[in-house]
Amino acid sequence: xxxxxxxxxxxxxxxxxxxxxxxxxxxxxxxxxxxxxxxxxxxxxxxxxxxxxxxxxxxxxxxxxxxxxxxxxxxxxxxxxxxxxxxxxxxxxxxxxxxxxxxxxxxxxxxxxxxxxxxxxxxxxxxxxxxxxxxxxxxxxxxxxxxxxxxxxxxxxxxxxxxxxxxxxxxxxxxxxxxxxxxxxxxxxxxxxxxxxxxxxxxxxxxxxxxxxxxxxxxxxxxxxxxxxxxxxxxxxxxxxxxxxxxxxxxxxxxxxxxxxxxxxxx
Amino acid sequence: xxxxxxxxxxxxxxxxxxxxxxxxxxxxxxxxxxxxxxxxxxxxxxxxxxxxxxxxxxxxxxxxxxxxxxxxxxxxxxxxxxxxxxxxxxxxxxxxxxxxxxxxxxxxxxxxxxxxxxxxxxxxxxxxxxxxxxxxxxxxxxxxxxxxxxxxxxxxxxxxxxxxxx
Numbered sequence: 007x008x009x010x011x012x013x014x015x016x017x018x019x020x021x022x023x024x025x026x027x028x029x030x031x032x033x034x035x036x037x038x039x040x041x042x043x044x045x046x047x048x049x050x051x052x053x054x055x056x057x058x059x060x061x062x063x064x065x066x067x068x069x070x071x072x073x074x075x076x077x078x079x080x081x082x083x084x085x086x087x088x089x090x091x092x093x094x095x096x097x098x099x100x101x102x103x104x105x106x107x108x109x110x111x112x113x114x115x116x117x118x119x120x121x122x123x124x125x126x127x128x129x130x131x132x133x134x135x136x137x138x139x140x141x142x143x144x145x146x147x148x149x150x151x152x153x154x155x156x157x158x159x160x161x162x163x164x165x166x167x168x169x170x171x172x173x174x175x176x177x178x179x180x181x182x183x184x185x186x187x188x189x190x191x192x193x194x195x196x197x198x199x200x201x202x203x204x205x206x207x208x209x210x211x212x213x214x215x216x217x218x219x220x221x222x223x224x225x226x227x228x229x230x231x232x233x234x235x236x237x238x239x240x241x242x243x244x245x246x247x248x249x250x251x252x253x254x255x256x257x258x259x260x261x262x263x264x265x266x267x268x269x270x271x272x273x
Numbered sequence: 274x275x276x277x278x279x280x281x282x283x284x285x286x287x288x289x290x291x292x293x294x295x296x297x298x299x300x301x302x303x304x305x306x307x308x309x310x311x312x313x314x315x316x317x318x319x320x321x322x323x324x325x326x327x328x329x330x331x332x333x334x335x336x337x338x339x340x341x342x343x344x345x346x347x348x349x350x351x352x353x354x355x356x357x358x359x360x361x362x363x364x365x366x367x368x369x370x371x372x373x374x375x376x377x378x379x380x381x382x383x384x385x386x387x388x389x390x391x392x393x394x395x396x397x398x399x400x401x402x403x404x405x406x407x408x409x410x411x412x413x414x415x416x417x418x419x420x421x422x423x424x425x426x427x428x429x430x431x432x433x434x435x436x437x438x439x
Binding site: 202203204205206207209210211227231232234235268 | 376377378379380381383384385401404405408409
């Protein structure tokens, strides 16, 4: 892969073998694999046995609503902040946006552990790219790095639906990357179990020539209405605006206050 | 859509066969009440009657798997919409939806509904919902029949047929 060579990414298989010694096998010969997996283990099968069908009550954190859309003045990114473990709310102020660098943001939905780890790893790789190549990584390349990380663990039970937002030489960039290694460029995405509700509100209120304030309001509305209907989304709306000279954090507002502001005619 | 009386409509979706059987059973029983007693059931009474029937059948060997919306106009109470699901839960609501389409349309209804909408605004809101389904829903739904219930009764409005997405 051209990017693989350019980024200077080195596999540590040889070094790991020296440290860990023999007896630790690899699942398949994958030079860029991070973890050594014992022979005969099937991670996705194991995960299935840990879910409700297997008789155990360990559910992965899946509930979320995140959305991002491009418009004339940049990209708006809005996320909720509820982390749920089954029907238990593990956190009401989880951080679902990772600030990779002043020109790159990543959103998280799906398994919190997977998102946090892999996007943090992506941040490391973006920093290394900048140090090696003396220029910032493009949004396209950053999203492709994440996509290829997912490809390496295909079928092993990772759960991650994220959006990579940035501004580079080609202008504003918005990519959707998920655990199937799907990578899509687009003008608007929403992920998580509350995403269908967010699509409804944002699709019906979207205009390409919105003012900045109107776009902020649309992002807030999308998340608020989704948290109102989806049980697994809630908390606060974290709103970011990706501009030409970097991102700014616009606001962090409690959803229950927002819904009361919007309640006229609702209930 | 089943016409229960001059001012009550029943929308019934769910398991094939069950829908028509159950809806027609309710329809005929509402008509029977009118014949026996000389006056029609109010929408509220019809909704509760339907719910009781659905609940009783649920607890028998032959449950009906249907989701219902009952809409009616009452002389004293005004317009009323009743949401009923397959477990026979009943709720009066200002707006409602059943099925996968609900995931996309409920937030639009939350966002734009007001109790004092005019008739044209209400049809526009319905059009917004249908446009969203046309854009994001996986199944292609080429046409929707629309009816309006007011104090004069049930009126057929223009069919809504969304054009292909751009």
